[in-house]
Amino acid sequence: MEKISFGKKGLIPAIIQDIDTGKVLMLGYMNEKAWEETLRTGKVHFWSRSRQKLWLKGETSGHFLLVKEIWIDCDEDTLLIKVKPVSGVCHTGHYSCFYRQWNGKEKRWEEKEKKIFSPEEVYGKGD
Amino acid sequence: MEKISFGKKGLIPAIIQDIDTGKVLMLGYMNEKAWEETLRTGKVHFWSRSRQKLWLKGETSGHFLLVKEIWIDCDEDTLLIKVKPVSGVCHTGHYSCFYRQWNGKEKRWEEKEKKIFSPEEVYGKGD
Numbered sequence: 001m002e003k004i005s006f007g008k009k010g011l012i013p014a015i016i017q018d019i020d021t022g023k024v025l026m027l028g029y030m031n032e033k034a035w036e037e038t039l040r041t042g043k044v045h046f047w048s049r050s051r052q053k054l055w056l057k058g059e060t061s062g063h064f065l066l067v068k069e070i071w072i073d074c075d076e077d078t079l080l081i082k083v084k085p086v087s088g089v090c091h092t093g094h095y096s097c098f099y100r101q102w103n104g105k106e107k108r109w110e111e112k113e114k115k116i117f118s119p120e121e122v123y124g125k126g127d
Numbered sequence: 128m129e130k131i132s133f134g135k136k137g138l139i140p141a142i143i144q145d146i147d148t149g150k151v152l153m154l155g156y157m158n159e160k161a162w163e164e165t166l167r168t169g170k171v172h173f174w175s176r177s178r179q180k181l182w183l184k185g186e187t188s189g190h191f192l193l194v195k196e197i198w199i200d201c202d203e204d205t206l207l208i209k210v211k212p213v214s215g216v217c218h219t220g221h222y223s224c225f226y227r228q229w230n231g232k233e234k235r236w237e238e239k240e241k242k243i244f245s246p247e248e249v250y251g252k253g254d
Contacts, residue, residue, distance in 0.1 A: 003236065015142050015151055022149030024142055027205040039231065070229035072236055074217050078154040080225045090201050098207045102197035104166065109130065109199055 005077040006032055011047060012079055016089070018096075019068045019082035025089045026097040028057070030079065042067050044081060061122045063087040093119040132204040133159055138174060139206055143216070145223075146195045146209035152216045153224040155184070157206065169194050171208060188249045190214040220246040 006012050011029040018025055028046035030038065033054055037045040041056075044065035048055040058064035069082040088095040093115035100109040133139050138156040145152055155173035157165065160181055164172040168183075171192035175182040185191035191213045198207040215222040220242035227236040 013140060013154060015154065017151060024144060024151065024207050026200065027140060027142065071225040072227050072229070073153065073224040074219050074221070074226070075224075078224075080151050092201050094201070097200040097202075097205075098198040099201070100199050102199070 003076050004035065004072065004079075005075070006030075007077060011049075012077060014044070014046070014079040014081050016044065016065060017080060017082050018085055020084065023096050024098060025065075025083070025085060025095070028055075038067060038081075044083060057089070058086060060124060061087070063089060063122070065089065088116045091119055091123065093117050093122075130203050131162065131199065131206075132202070133157075134204060138176075139204060141171070141173070141206040141208050143171065143192060144207060144209050145212060147211065150223050151225060152192075152210070152212060152222070165194060165208075171210060184216070185213060188214070190216060190249070192216065215243045218246055218250065220244050220249075 004012060010031045014028050014030050016025045016028065017023065029049060030045070031047040034045040034047050037054065044057045044067060046055045046057060064086045065083040067081060067083055071080040090097040090099065094113050095116050096113065099111060099113035101112045103110045131139060137158045141155050141157050143152045143155065144150065156176060157172070158174040161172040161174050164181065171184045171194060173182045173184060192210040194208060194210055196209040217224045217226065221240050222243050223240065226238060226240035228239045230237045
């Protein structure tokens with residue numbers, strides 16, 4: 001049987017990693033339905049906490065996350081999903097949502113990665 | 128100024144990645160104090176949700192996570208910390224907490240990684 005702890009709110013965090021580059025792309029949250037749809041379709045689905053609905057990542061942009069491997073942690077309360085991303089995953093136009101690095105000397109976040117697509121062209125509304 | 132969203136519970140999830148191998152090692156949660164101690168000491172601190180206390184990762188085992196880079200996501204509600212791990216990070220004795228992979232055919236989690244240390248020898252009690 002699959003053992004997953006969806007937590008008090010029925011959600012489990014899922015770390016998304018590019019299987020080819022090893023880059024961590026984003027963190028999303030799945031409920032049971034999102035988990036089932038991810039397995040059924042091979043495309044990552046989340047539960048959108050802001051929109052309170054099932055969210056096929058890429059439904060607006062076409063930037064789907066194609067599932068290659070799924071791992072679970074020791075406590076069964078976090079998923080690691082290795083994917084092939086169709087294109088950049090971030091709604092800002094960046095390849096990864098982690099495009100800002102902590103600058104310890106200046107005590108500020110510093111943008112380190114360039115955009116790889118134009119969010120205005122790709123999205124009508126968010127993704 | 129540092130902009131971080133610690134969420135309703137005062138916690139932000141922090142993905143821990145080995146800077147050399149690219150392996151994702153674990154997911155932990157930081158409160159503001161853990162964040163400050165991580166910056167101050169260069170060793171990852173979490174808020175232990177199970178023990179409800181500040182947790183220097185490695186305080187029992189010596190398996191510290193030495194901070195090399197810190198990244199934040201677009202929404203400022205997830206951290207990605209690249210580290211040099213002193214040894215395996217998982218309380219089970221594995222290098223990574225993600226040592227089990229989903230077997231889609233058999234619909235079960237399958238252990239894929241071997242233990243690299245004996246948890247009985249390393250821990251008095253958990254870490």
